[in-house]
Amino acid sequence: MANYDFKKIESKWQNKWEEEKLFGNYDEDKPKYYVLEMFPYPSGKIHMGHVRNYSIGDVIARYKKMCGYNVLHPMGWDAFGLPAENAAIQHNIHPNIWTQHNIEDMEKQLKTLGLSYDWDREISTCNKDYYKWTQWLFLQFYKNGLAYKKESGVNWCPSCETVLANEQVVNGQCERCDTEVGKKQLNQWYFKITDYADELLEDIKLLEGWPQKVKIMQENWIGKSFGAEIEFPIENTSKILNVFTTRPDTIFGATYMVLAPEHPYVSELVKGTEYEDCVNAFIKELEHVSDIDRTSTEAEKKGMFIGHYCINPLSSERIPIYIANYVLADYGTGAIMAVPAHDERDLEFAKKYNIEVKTVIRPEDDGNFTVVDEAYIDKGIMVNSGEFNGLKNEEAFEKICELLEKENKGKKTVNYRLRDWLLSRQRYWGTPIPIVYCDKCGMVPVKEEDLPVELPTDIKFESTKLANDETFLHTDCPSCGQTAKRETDTMDTFVDSSWYFLKFADPKNTEIPFDKDIVNKWLPVDQYIGGVEHAILHLLYSRFFTKVLRDLKLLDFDEPFKNLLTQGMVLKDGAKMSKSKGNTVSPEEIIQKYGADTARLFVLFAAPPERDLEWSDQGVEGCFRFLNRIYRLVDEALVNKSFENTTDTMSKDDNELNYMIHKTIKRVTEDLEERFNFNTAVSAIMELVNALYKYKEIDKKLINGLLFKEAIETVIILLSPFAPHITDELWYKIGNKNSVYLQEWPKYDKKAIVRDEIEIVVQINGKVRDKLIVSSDISKEEIEKEAMNSDRIKDLLKDRDVKKVIVVPKKLINIVAK
RNA sequence: GCCGAUGUGGCGGAAUUGGCAGACGCCCACGACUCAAAAUCGUGUGCUAUAAUGGCGUGUGGGUUCGAGUCCCACCAUCGGCACCA
Numbered sequence: 001m002a003n004y005d006f007k008k009i010e011s012k013w014q015n016k017w018e019e020e021k022l023f024g025n026y027d028e029d030k031p032k033y034y035v036l037e038m039f040p041y042p043s044g045k046i047h048m049g050h051v052r053n054y055s056i057g058d059v060i061a062r063y064k065k066m067c068g069y070n071v072l073h074p075m076g077w078d079a080f081g082l083p084a085e086n087a088a089i090q091h092n093i094h095p096n097i098w099t100q101h102n103i104e105d106m107e108k109q110l111k112t113l114g115l116s117y118d119w120d121r122e123i124s125t126c127n128k129d130y131y132k133w134t135q136w137l138f139l140q141f142y143k144n145g146l147a148y149k150k151e152s153g154v155n156w157c158p159s160c161e162t163v164l165a166n167e168q169v170v171n172g173q174c175e176r177c178d179t180e181v182g183k184k185q186l187n188q189w190y191f192k193i194t195d196y197a198d199e200l201l202e203d204i205k206l207l208e209g210w211p212q213k214v215k216i217m218q219e220n221w222i223g224k225s226f227g228a229e230i231e232f233p234i235e236n237t238s239k240i241l242n243v244f245t246t247r248p249d250t251i252f253g254a255t256y257m258v259l260a261p262e263h264p265y266v267s268e269l270v271k272g273t274e275y276e277d278c279v280n281a282f283i284k285e286l287e288h289v290s291d292i293d294r295t296s297t298e299a300e301k302k303g304m305f306i307g308h309y310c311i312n313p314l315s316s317e318r319i320p321i322y323i324a325n326y327v328l329a330d331y332g333t334g335a336i337m338a339v340p341a342h343d344e345r346d347l348e349f350a351k352k353y354n355i356e357v358k359t360v361i362r363p364e365d366d367g368n369f370t371v372v373d374e375a376y377i378d379k380g381i382m383v384n385s386g387e388f389n390g391l392k393n394e395e396a397f398e399k400i401c402e403l404l405e406k407e408n409k410g411k412k413t414v415n416y417r418l419r420d421w422l423l424s425r426q427r428y429w430g431t432p433i434p435i436v437y438c439d440k441c442g443m444v445p446v447k448e449e450d451l452p453v454e455l456p457t458d459i460k461f462e463s464t465k466l467a468n469d470e471t472f473l474h475t476d477c478p479s480c481g482q483t484a485k486r487e488t489d490t491m492d493t494f495v496d497s498s499w500y501f502l503k504f505a506d507p508k509n510t511e512i513p514f515d516k517d518i519v520n521k522w523l524p525v526d527q528y529i530g531g532v533e534h535a536i537l538h539l540l541y542s543r544f545f546t547k548v549l550r551d552l553k554l555l556d557f558d559e560p561f562k563n564l565l566t567q568g569m570v571l572k573d574g575a576k577m578s579k580s581k582g583n584t585v586s587p588e589e590i591i592q593k594y595g596a597d598t599a600r601l602f603v604l605f606a607a608p609p610e611r612d613l614e615w616s617d618q619g620v621e622g623c624f625r626f627l628n629r630i631y632r633l634v635d636e637a638l639v640n641k642s643f644e645n646t647t648d649t650m651s652k653d654d655n656e657l658n659y660m661i662h663k664t665i666k667r668v669t670e671d672l673e674e675r676f677n678f679n680t681a682v683s684a685i686m687e688l689v690n691a692l693y694k695y696k697e698i699d700k701k702l703i704n705g706l707l708f709k710e711a712i713e714t715v716i717i718l719l720s721p722f723a724p725h726i727t728d729e730l731w732y733k734i735g736n737k738n739s740v741y742l743q744e745w746p747k748y749d750k751k752a753i754v755r756d757e758i759e760i761v762v763q764i765n766g767k768v769r770d771k772l773i774v775s776s777d778i779s780k781e782e783i784e785k786e787a788m789n790s791d792r793i794k795d796l797l798k799d800r801d802v803k804k805v806i807v808v809p810k811k812l813i814n815i816v817a818k
Numbered sequence: 819g820c821c822g823a824u825g826u827g828g829c830g831g832a833a834u835u836g837g838c839a840g841a842c843g844c845c846c847a848c849g850a851c852u853c854a855a856a857a858u859c860g861u862g863u864g865c866u867a868u869a870a871u872g873g874c875g876u877g878u879g880g881g882u883u884c885g886a887g888u889c890c891c892a893c894c895a896u897c898g899g900c901a902c903c904a
Contacts, residue, residue, distance in 0.1 A: 326902045336904045683842035761838050766885045
């Protein structure tokens with residue numbers, strides 16, 4: 001008897017697959033299927049999250065291949081980013097060398113998992129062959145007005161010494177290092193993602209294969225709201241204050257106006273007035289308050305009158321202008337009309353500063369209603385609103401907008417919560433932004449034929465910033481040829497990862513970023529798999545890029561990812577595995593101890609893919625035992641020559657086994673095809689193995705060799721996407737010459753899963769009292785007769801009246817009795 | 819505060835259309851094998867009472883139904899997202 005020597009088996013098959021180039025073969029006659037797992041940052045070590053992510057992807061890729069698809073399953077590296085720079089500073093090693101080492105290490109580790117990648121397509125975002133095209137894409141955005149530079153208050157991480165996108169600020173802290181994020185006025189590069197806000201929102205409808213949860217998160221993030229922009233002239237000036245409101249119907253209740261402290265009018269209006277000093281002091285004070293405190297609902301509302309008045313365009317009332325901390329500069333127009341009676345925040349502020357509260361909407365059933373303690377934000381009837389009195393507020397909404405539009409004092413409009421994507425970073429290890437600043441010509445894009453703008457290699461480790469690199473900094477103007485300076489900011493790494501799934505379709509192309517026809521053929525990605533932490537950032541940016549590239553005629557589809565699977569976290573002791581908590585389990589160790597097949601099987605078996613997975617050493621042992629059990633089963637069958645047994649008849653046990661074979665094929669196929677329930681697919685295979693153990697023990701001489709072999713082949717094929725090494729080993733052992741990966745996925749025999757005899761449950765008042773074994777084609781009447789004839793049922797019904805009998809064919813009979 | 823998800827044995831989880839709750843795995847107990855142990859194979863394993871038939875049981879309370887983990891109403895708990903967005 002041989003032992004399950006997983007070390008030998010796994011390295012043997014990994015080598016053989018590579019020698020035979022088993023993966024990355026394409027058959028254009030077959031329908032395409034593109035499986036993609038979110039590519040990793042090359043930290044140097046894979047963790048259990050990776051194992052889970054890539055095991056899921058590999059099962060799908062292998063399964064689809066066996067089902068006859070032309071499968072694209074690539075892998076690459078999201079290789080730019082801060083950790084490389086931190087390593088450079090700490091260990092005096094060049095970020096590029098550090099990164100390349102990590103890639104090599106991680107690639108080795110990934111390969112020990114036996115994943116079916118086409119490594120010929122491997123890409124790395126920090127290679128100049130790749131970032132050249134990231135730069136080229138940036139230039140296309142720039143030329144089409146979708147990349148621009150502006151000065152504004154931005155999120156600044158003092159620890160990373162760089163700006164951050166809104167999406168990268170989590171609870172007021174830097175997503176990367178958890179440092180409190182501050183504010184800074186800076187001139188920065190943006191992508192105009194807001195131009196696509198509406199389409200990004202609308203097309204969420206198209207994403208049928210995405211989890212509802214992710215779609216809702218994106219919807220909320222884009223945050224569309226309907227309202228109006230209304231113009232309030234400022235008294236004694238030529239200025240007009242433009243405000244956005246979702247409640248134009250409450251315009252007669254506006255008792256003060258609020259500007260964001262950063263609003264450009266503020267300094268102009270107070271200049272030289274008695275208010276100037278205290279307004280400036282207030283603005284200074286706010287600069288010291290972090291964004292998180294500033295925008296928290298619990299923060300106390302603060303503000304002040306700035307000495308000017310607006311004129312209400314409909315009522316002509318004078319309305320005092322305030323500035324306040326609770327109005328944001330970069331949403332809407334940065335200014336609001338405040339209606340304390342019908343907005344909680346305005347009411348809180350008005351009470352504090354003794355501003356009038358004017359009720360303009362009342363509930364339908366209360367004619368004498370006045371707002372006192374609580375803002376009234378519900379529907380109702382208009383009051384104190386001139387010609388609009390008595391209307392329902394929804395009607396007034398429309399009529400007021402019409403009037404404003406007619407008189408050129410405002411218009412209906414929509415607003416989005418989504419802001420433009422701040423993409424520049426003050427770091428070295430990223431894609432350089434291909435722009436040059438010339439004293440004469442201004443801002444000039446680098447010529448496409450001069451790309452890539454290469455990262456200098458001779459950097460100083462103590463401060464990895466391009467601005468400090470004199471040779472990089474100085475260049476010639478692409479327009480006039482005179483000396484000029486380069487843009488020294490690099491791009492957010494999310495730019496790199498917003499198009500990598502396209503490059504995988506045409507990775508070797510050096511003439512253009514990718515061939516349009518090839519990309520159109522492979523994309524959209526049929527199944528994308530990754531962590532839910534990317535629900536907003538990466539997935540929204542990638543959708544945005546796809547839409548822009550479509551409009552630039554570089555590709556012909558609207559959405560990059562047809563189906564999305566967001567896998568849960570890997571936990572240990574109830575918490576996410578992390579170095580800082582010290583609750584990690586290293587995949588290398590597990591593979592060393594049990595092998596990759598066991599590791600893969602465990603992460604697939606222990607929980608459904610979308611849920612969090614609690615690590616269990618004993619659970620791993622259980623999976624290892626299962627693989628041993630299969631190995632012994634096959635080995636023993638070969639030693640005993642069980643497959644050579646011949647019988648002419650099918651015994652009852654043979655029929656039962658045949659039923660199990662086909663039922664298992666059906667269950668596993670449906671679990672993989674319809675629901676990605678890997679855990680129940682594995683348990684179905686376990687049940688078949690258990691049935692085989694029972695079957696072979698009944699009577700060794702009566703084993704039906706053909707059927708027994710068919711059952712074992714079924715186990716091997718069904719298990720092969722999960723545990724590819726041991727299954728290939730056994731597949732050869734039982735006499736096959738090709739990898740099981742090249743086998744066709746089995747189909748179940750409909751006849752085999754129909755049983756002659758079935759069990760019918762007999763209930764009295766919904767409680768199970770007996771079970772009947774009956775022929776499967778029995779009629780309703782016969783079931784009832786059989787049930788009533790059972791001794792047990794007769795006994796239980798002795799002193800009772802039968803009121804009603806319900807028969808569910810092939811399932812149960814329920815007798816209602818009193 | 820708003821939006822969403824989840825809640826089932828000692829544990830991970832299953833129950834696909836309203837039809838046997840607890841598949842499969844772990845843990846545990848017992849038996850076989852063994853001088854012994856491990857491994858392996860087998861049996862049992864929701865709670866509770868019992869000689870046995872039973873009673874209770876899917877977060878809580880109500881409802882619909884012959885029948886509810888599954889549908890409806892109210893609530894509780896945990897987790898996730900958003901959070902002065904006018």
